[in-house]
Amino acid sequence: MDVQMVAQEFFIAPSLRDYFERRLHFIFARARKHVARIVVRLRDLNEPRGGRDKLCQIWVTMPGRPEVVIQEIQEDMCYAIDSALKRAAYRTMRLATCKGAR
Template sequence: MQVHMVAPQFSLTPSLREYLERRLRHAFAPLGGKIAEIAVRLRDLNGPRGGRDMQCQVSVSMPGMPAVVIREVQENMYNAIDRAVKRAAYRVSRLASRPRLARRQSLPVTEPED
């Protein structure tokens, strides 16, 4: 499982990076073998103006499945990370637990007898 973090125009402190890595490890540990890549983008939408403007976007890629992309905006980045990672992990676990369409298509088709 590869993790990429991007924080353009936002100060990604070592403590925030460590917190994010810990949350990702904890949330995706049960699904680690199924996940190819996780990309996290952190942004301060309003800059120095303040307000509810910290955005965390989590994108999860798994082989043979559609990507899961979750965006969460909160007043502080720690809350945005918590909510986005939790929602992404829930969505990925639901997607991974569904029977794959390929399995259904591989069943033999029987022709009706006349």
């Protein structure tokens, strides 16, 4: 499983990267064998003004299946990452186990 993390207008602290990697491996434990690639984009939408503006987008690529695209916006980046990863893993498992999606 190839994982890429991209940050736009947002600094990824080492602690946030560690948090993301731990959550990714835990949440995608069952779906890992179905996934070829995951691309994660983190962004602070209105940087200096604050508010509910932390964006986490996830693209999951599986061989022979449609791409899973999830977008989550929250006040806290950890919440955005957690929610997006859970939704992406759920959708990935649904597609991977669906017999008619090939």
